[in-house]
Amino acid sequence: MTIRIGTRGSKLALVQTGIVIKKLEALGVEVEQKIISTQGDEVTGVPLHEIGKQGVFVRALDDAILNNEIDCAVHSMKDIPAVRPSGLFTAAILPRDSPADFLAFSGPIAAVTIIGTSSTRRKAQLLRHDPGLAIKDLRGNVDTRIRKLNEGQYNAIVLAEAGLSRLGIRIPGERLPPEKFVPTPNQGTISVVSRADPSLMEVLSALDHPETRKDVAIERAVMEQVGAGCFTPMGIYCKGGHLVADVLSLDGKREERIEQDIETIEEARAQGNVLRMRAGDLIREAYQTLGISL
Incomplete structure (x- = not known):
């Protein structure tokens, strides 16, 4: 059988899809391959929270699968929202690459005062670390962000370390430890979403990595219970069953954090409920400030 794989057209998306294609061809x-444009790719001049809710990089690919234009799609799993359309299945989750953020800059770290990122999570975590920083919006693909850094529009920018590695980009800077700068749920993970077709799922399941699937499932269970969406300053990270999760205020001055060893999805959901109850005011405040309805 020939499998039709959908992907976004960005350089990183194509590299990630190429990883999946190479593995399948080896089998x-x-x-x-079919390139599909998404809303997140087409609207680049404003922060993501002004476009719409979570899923702006995913919906067009979901629709293409359900309309039988493609058989499956490759995603950065962090982009996949908690609520999924009926008839879709995460058929494979590849071994996780680095989950960490990377602060790219040149020169002494003391000279870094203006940092580019449009992520509310990254902004809040940076301000928690140093309230004196100026955080300015920055969107675009990796090349665009690096170009703006080199032009001097920012002293530093924040990128996903896994993306840099996959693109083969070496740039001065330092890794932000994920235990402190807790990444967004599922960061560093590539997934393959398909129709719930047993024959298709059987082929794609050969790419699945059970240990990564368990860790990202724990992260997603916490995310689903918190129910805050991708614009809340929230990080969730699990490695080998050890869970760290936090929710911050937009200015980084307040925080609710949990840290626990997790064995089951039920335990993850329970911890998600704990975090939701503790952080409810922070979540509501963030959405009110951003002008987004929960």
């Missing part, structure tokens, strides 16, 4: 599977 003797024929593959056809």
Whole structure:
């Protein structure tokens, strides 16, 4: 059978899709690639929270699967929202790469005062670390962000370390430890979403990595119970069953944090409920400030 794989057209998306294609071809599977534009790719001049809710990089690919235009799609799993359309299945989750953020800058760290990022999570975590920083919006693909850094529009920018690694980009800076700068749920993970077709799912399941699937499932269970969406300054990270999760105020001055060893999804959901109850005011405040309805 020939599997039709959908992908966004960004350089990183194509590299990630290429990783999946190479693995499938090594198994003797024929593959056809199709590029699909998403709302998140088309609207780049404003912060993501002004476009819409979580899923702006995913919906067009979901629709293409359900309309039988493609058989499956490759995603950065962090982009996939908690609520999924009926008839779709995460058929494979590849071994996780680095979950960490990377602060890119040149020169002495003491000279870094203006940092570019449009992520409310990254902004809040940076301000918690140093309230004197100026955080300015920055969107665009990796090349665009690095170009703006080199032009001097920012002293530093924040990028996902996994993305830099996959693109083969080496740039001065330092890794932000994920235990302190807790990443967004599922960061560093590539997933393959398909129709709930048993024959298709069987082929794609050969790419699945059970240990990564368990960790990201724990993260998603916490995320689903918190129910805050991707614009809340929230980080959730699990490695080998050890969970760290925090919710911050937009200015980084207040924080609710949990840290626990987790064995089951039920335990993860329970911890998510704990975090939701503790952080409810922070979540509501963030959405009111951003002008988004929960």
